[in-house]
Amino acid sequence: MILDDKLGQDTDAFYNALMDLHEGLSEAQSHALNARLVLILSNEIGDLEKLKLLMRAAADAG
Template sequence: MIMQDNLGADGDAFYNALMDAHEGLSEAESHALNARLVLIMANQIGDLTTLKNLLSTATQAADVK
């Protein structure tokens, strides 16, 4: 299930900010930043069912089994 776009025009701005946050990081540092970001966002969402649905959606979108 692909989710609704809730960012609208701000989606590109967020993507650019995310890429800027990774600027100059090593691959390991970039992975660590992503892990911290996921945990912070998960805490902000705060609903296990929603989080599991998001994991499923991301896995399907990446075609990971």
């Protein structure tokens, strides 16, 4: 499943900011940060069906 790239030119900047956010964290801290980020972003999206679609897309990409 391919999703629209809504970040466009900012994709690399977002990835770099995400990597910077994790710098210096242990693996456990990094996992906890990712979990908090998923919950915050999910709340921002606020659409259960869209979230399910995105979860399937993430599972298919792995």
